[in-house]
Every structure is written in C-alpha cells, then in structure tokens.
Amino acid sequence: MYNPFSLIGKKIFVTGSSSGIGASIAIESSKMGAQIILTGRNAVRLNDTFSQLDGKENIQIVGNLTNLEDIDSIIEQLPILDGLVLNAGVLKTMPVKNITTSAIEEVFNTNIISSIKLVQKLLKNKKINKGASIVFISSISSFNVKIGNSLYSATKGAINSFMKVLALELASQKITVNSIQPGFIKTRALSSGIITDEQLDAHAKIYPLGFGKPSDIAYACVYLLSDASEWVTGSVFTIDGGVTSNGGH
Amino acid sequence: MVLKDFVQVFAGQFDDTPVEEFTPSTIFMELEEWGSLVALSIISMIDEEFEKRVTGADLRSVKTIEELYNLIQTK
Numbered sequence: 001m002y003n004p005f006s007l008i009g010k011k012i013f014v015t016g017s018s019s020g021i022g023a024s025i026a027i028e029s030s031k032m033g034a035q036i037i038l039t040g041r042n043a044v045r046l047n048d049t050f051s052q053l054d055g056k057e058n059i060q061i062v063g064n065l066t067n068l069e070d071i072d073s074i075i076e077q078l079p080i081l082d083g084l085v086l087n088a089g090v091l092k093t094m095p096v097k098n099i100t101t102s103a104i105e106e107v108f109n110t111n112i113i114s115s116i117k118l119v120q121k122l123l124k125n126k127k128i129n130k131g132a133s134i135v136f137i138s139s140i141s142s143f144n145v146k147i148g149n150s151l152y153s154a155t156k157g158a159i160n161s162f163m164k165v166l167a168l169e170l171a172s173q174k175i176t177v178n179s180i181q182p183g184f185i186k187t188r189a190l191s192s193g194i195i196t197d198e199q200l201d202a203h204a205k206i207y208p209l210g211f212g213k214p215s216d217i218a219y220a221c222v223y224l225l226s227d228a229s230e231w232v233t234g235s236v237f238t239i240d241g242g243v244t245s246n247g248g249h
Numbered sequence: 250m251v252l253k254d255f256v257q258v259f260a261g262q263f264d265d266t267p268v269e270e271f272t273p274s275t276i277f278m279e280l281e282e283w284g285s286l287v288a289l290s291i292i293s294m295i296d297e298e299f300e301k302r303v304t305g306a307d308l309r310s311v312k313t314i315e316e317l318y319n320l321i322q323t324k
C-alpha cells in the first residue's frame with residue numbers, strides 16, 4: 001500500500017517513553033512499523049509501554065538521563081538509529097526568588113543537558129544513520145510564558161535554539177532535526193501536582209480545540225520521523241489546539 | 250519547624266506586607282498583597298522547607314496561617 005509516512009525498517013529511540021507523550025510516540029511509531037527502543041527511570045511504567053508496542057524486536061532500557069553512567073550504558077546498548085526523539089522532561093513551578101540550586105539542576109539536567117549529552121555521544125559513537133530524523137519535544141512555554149515557569153521555559157527555549165544549530169551541522173549527512181512545541185496535553189506531569197481540577201477546567205476554556213491528547217503530538221512526530229519530511233529541518237512545530245493563536249492566556 | 254517559625258517564613262514570601270502583620274490567626278487570603286505569585290511562593294516554600302506538596306486547592310481549603318501549618322502536618 002502507498003504510504004509515505006511508513007516507519008517500516010527504522011530503529012527509533014524515544015526518551016521519556018515510560019509515560020505520556022513519549023509513550024504515545026513510541027506506540028504509534030511501532031504501529032507504523034518502526035523498531036522501538038524505550039527508556040525511562042520507572043521500570044514498571046516502561047514495561048507497560050513495552051507491552052503496548054507492535055512488533056517483536058523492540059527493546060527497553062531502564063535509566064536515569066541525569067546520570068552520566070546511565071547515559072553511557074544506554075548508548076552502549078543502542079543500535080544505529082534512524083530516529084531519535086528527545087522527549088524526557090520535568091516541570092517545576094516556583095517564582096524566581098524561590099529558585100533553588102537543586103531545582104535548577106533537576107530541570108536543566110533533565111530537559112536540556114541530558115539531551116545535549118546524548119546527542120553528542122551518539123554522534124561521536126556514529127550511532128545516528130545518514131538520513132535519520134531527530135525530534136525534540138519543546139513546549140509552547142518557550143514563548144507563551146506563565147509566572148512560576150522560568151526554569152521550564154528557559155530549558156524549552158534552549159531546546160529550540162540548540163535544535164536549529166544541530167540541524168545546520170547535520171544537514172550534510174541528510175539528518176533532519178526539528179522540534180515540536182505542544183500546548184496542554186493531559187498527562188501524568190500535569191494531571192498531578194499543584195494544578196486542581198477547577199483550574200484545569202478554567203484553562204481548557206481558552207483552548208479553541210480543547211486540551212490535546214498524547215497521540216496528537218505522536219502523529220506529528222511520526223511525520224517528522226518518516227521519509228515524508230526529508231526536506232524539513234530546523235523547524236519548530238507548534239501543536240496547541242489553537243491556544244497561542246487565541247492570545248494564549 | 251514550629252508554628253512561630255512557620256509564620257516568619259510565611260511572612261517572608263510577601264514583599265510589601267510588614268512582618269508584624271502576620272500572626273497564626275492571620276487570614277492570609279484577605280491580605281491586600283495576596284495573589285497567584287504569592288501563592289506560588291508559598292507552595293514552593295512548603296516544598297522546600299517541608300518536602301511536602303500542597304495544591305492551590307489546599308491553600309483555599311484553609312483560612313489562617315495556623316490552619317495551613319496544621320494541614321501541612323497531616324500531609
């Protein structure tokens with residue numbers, strides 16, 4: 001069957017695939033024919049995603065991306081990749097005057113520094129195929145900011161800038177590099193913690209299409225991982241149910 | 250942390266309201282300076298000092314600083 005979005009024969013590594021958006025990216029990509037390598041810290045949730053994958057050659061690797069030894073061991077276990085999705089992330093909310101060193105380290109290490117280290121080491125070890133696709137998961141918070149989210153927004157802006165330079169550097173190898181910046185998707189990160197249901201309901205009203213689902217991001221990711229997007233690089237894709245066109249607040 | 254110290258740290262999250270205005274029985278949401286930024290400060294202060302998560306709904310479920318202090322102890 002004619003399908004320019006097929007991922008058959010591609011080996012794709014998805015970070016933060018034990019939950020939420022990353023899990024959906026992994027599952028949908030496997031249904032499009034890819035062989036998936038999953039990673040996350042929580043072995044139980046990782047295995048839950050693993051059990052939902054199509055195909056028999058998928059791999060799961062438990063590890064903490066803020067730990068350099070874990071990064072090295074993950075890289076050792078990886079095959080040569082046709083796709084890389086840098087999705088692991090955390091959100092911590094506090095006003096600037098209450099920022100602590102541990103919060104800076106947690107948010108920056110998880111959201112951007114670990115991805116930089118992973119990409120650097122994968123390139124050095126020649127584990128990214130010519131013609132491969134790299135997708136970063138940023139956030140509309142990179143530009144559509146809210147009080148309390150300074151650290152998170154700073155890392156998401158950094159992702160978009162880093163992505164563009166990487167796109168230039170890898171173009172000669174026909175490797176494409178892009179980012180997706182989602183609006184509000186109901187996942188574990190945002191359905192627990194300091195946000196209440198009433199606040200969520202009020203927030204949903206400013207979304208012209210309502211809140212998104214993880215698969216709304218996964219389908220865009222499938223496109224960016226497929227050969228259909230071979231001329232697409234250095235681009236930031238906003239996928240937000242219309243919220244930032246709506247003034248965003 | 251004892252209640253007396255909590256009142257001090259709580260007061261420290263405000264920029265304009267003088268410390269002397271804060272007592273255990275202060276109804277904090279009635280303070281003129283109260284707002285979403287101060288609420289975020291209180292939530293992150295409690296996270297840092299007590300390693301406990303309180304939500305916006307938790308803050309709204311109590312009136313006084315002492316009631317908030319007691320709520321944190323039950324977490």
Ligand SMILES: NC(=O)c1ccc[n+]([C@@H]2O[C@H](COP(=O)([O-])OP(=O)(O)OC[C@H]3O[C@@H](n4cnc5c(N)ncnc54)[C@H](OP(=O)(O)O)[C@@H]3O)[C@@H](O)[C@H]2O)c1
Nearest residue numbers: 016018019020021040041042065088089139184185187189
């Ligand atoms: N949900 C939204 O509305 C939204 C909007 C815009 C952008 N995003 C971005 O989308 C991405 C996924 O978010 P989500 O909503 O799907 O959140 P989620 O359900 O909490 O998933 C986060 C993932 O990151 C992994 N992770 C976190 N810290 C890690 C670490 N130190 N080492 C390894 N893995 C780690 C988690 O795995 P373990 O816990 O198993 O380690 C989990 O799989 C994030 O980058 C987030 O910023 C989300």
